[in-house]
Amino acid sequence: MKISLEWLSEFLPGAPIEAEAAAEALTQGGLPVESIERRADNAILDVEVTSNRADCLSHRGIARELASLLGREFQDVTPKVVESRTPASEAISVAIEAPDLCPHYTARILRNLRVRPSPDRLVRRVETMGSEAKPVRAINNVVDVTNYVLFELGQPLHAFDLDKLEGGKIIVRRARAGETLVTLDERERALSPDMLVIADARRPVALAGVMGGRETEVTQKTRNILLESARFDPLSVRKTARALAMGSDSSYRFERGIDPALPVFAGLRAAELLLETAGGELLRDMVAAGAAEIPSKPLCLRFSKLDAVLGVALPPEKVVEVLGRLRLAPQVRGDRVDVTVPSDRLDLNIEAD
Secondary structure, three states: OEEEHHHHOOOOOOOOOOHHHHHHHHHHOOOOEEEEEEEOOEEEEEEOOOOOOHHHOOHHHHHHHHHHHHOOOOOOOOOOOOEEEEEHHHOOEEEEOOOOOOOEEEEEEEEOOOOOOOOHHHHHHHHHOOOOOOOOOOOOHHHHHHHHHHHHHOOOEEEEEHHHOHHHEEEEEEOOOOOEEEEOOOOEEEOOOOOEEEEOOOOEEEEOOOEEEHHHOOOOOOOOEEEEEEEOOHHHHHHHHHHOOOOOHHHHHHHHOOOOOHHHHHHHHHHHHHHHHHOOEEEEOOEEEEOOOOOOEEEEEEHHHHHHHHOOOOOHHHHHHHHHHOOOOOEEEOOEEEEEEOOOOOOOOOOOO
16 A cells, blocks of 8 residues: 655654655554655655554554554544534435445535535645556546545545435445446446445445446536445455456455444545535535444453563563553553553454454
8 A cells, every 4th residue: 555655744743754764663563665666755655554454544544553653643633614504414314224234324415516626735645546557546626535535544435416316315225136337437237136235216326335336426517415434344345346346445445344433534524625625515414324333342461461472571561651552541450451442443352462
């Protein structure tokens, strides 16, 4: 995964980090940096992210990891928006008919925006994430914002032209036998009942977690949009993407798991950027179905077990200091330390982790 050092600096206030220092820290921390590419006054790190570290598939995640590794301050983005008095529920309803495949779906409505080219800074950052083999092209401010937030926070998003959705409904359901969908790449896809789709009152309009549909895409004529931010079952997304041979940056992240707290946060961040780049108004509140289901994951680490697994004896105060940098809120209780796992650390589930 490509990581822009200039972009990272927004999360890591203070003295700039040299590319080589960042690469060495990440590599020693289990995220090997395969190459450093110099581009004018920026450096692009090619980071190998293992399949269990879904939390590191974004600039925010890599910045958190560097802050922990280097003992640096981490400064998060803080989305701020002004909402209109009209509630979003007047424009759309959301229902989930397959809760086993979609535990949480959120929609925000923006009206009277202008679809136009994105600002240079946004274009530069989005296109930096591409490569010769897999370029990322700036398209317009709406699509570019969804890509920007994906690379910034790790949450895939999708924008629908609200006026092309029929019946004022979003229904998250399994595809029905015989249904088809023309996806954004202009190919007609035959759907099967084991695939999860986003539908309006009449037909499928997107393949959940994989790709949107052509009929509801955002164009220069779009004035009103529905912004989707959701969480889909990893296995369902993987099966659909492989069956149709259409993997994407979105499916890559959904397949590895999404922080349950991220859809709401990322939707708000995208709304903020859309208001900045496209104008218009954000209707009050989001429309949602399902729940975030943010689990409480308390774990304990015995000092004796740690020493046995690592083969070295670490002072308890060092253990507590490291666990604190990892945002695990350590509390020493006799011969062990109790921790609380943040919602984004899907890889921490047992003592050995």
